[in-house]
Amino acid sequence: EAGVTQSPTHLIKTRGQQATLRCSPISGHTSVYWYQQALGLGLQFLLWYDEGEERNRGNFPPRFSGRQFPNYSSELNVNALELEDSALYLCASSLRGEGANVLTFGAGSRLTVL
């Protein structure tokens, strides 16, 4: 069974540009979560999609947005990139987002903003 796959692995952008990160969940998983892991800051919750809808959103500005497609894959968009957006972006999937379902993480997409 394939795990959670994220692309691209690495992405280099300059300030003001836009970045798009993609995530394919484990087959059968309908919930997708996005986290930002910046150096020294742990995991910061960005977005949660479940059955195609946004269920919850972390304390990030509106230039962080995303969507979930009918096949449950997901896309994270970051507009007007700033230097502090440089981080590892982790996607995780789970069975429908209730209760004690375990998150399965991808390896992450490392975004560098110059």
Next chain:
Amino acid sequence: AQSVAQPEDQVNVAEGNPLTVKCTYSVSGNPYLFWYVQYPNRGLQFLLKYITGDNLVKGSYGFEAEFNKSQTSFHLKKPSALVSDSALYFCAVRAHNYGQNFVFGPGTRLSVLP
């Protein structure tokens, strides 16, 4: 609001000695509690979870954790540490109510010295 604290940034232990990585949490109502491990340049891997019932939970790679409701703690333990256990460990909490996302602690770096 949910929150997780991991009071130690770094834990050093000699190989063969017991290890403890501490976690305390704050959540409204009953919690679901999790431990994840992150190896360098990898996503997070699930270790164990507490849902209900027995306060001592056993997980992967010989790890276990003890839920203490009165102290709102969920410390990770292992009787005999291995050098290969060296990694970044994250505690996470989720409230039982639907719509609540996973909240992660800041992480604790475990170094097992040969």
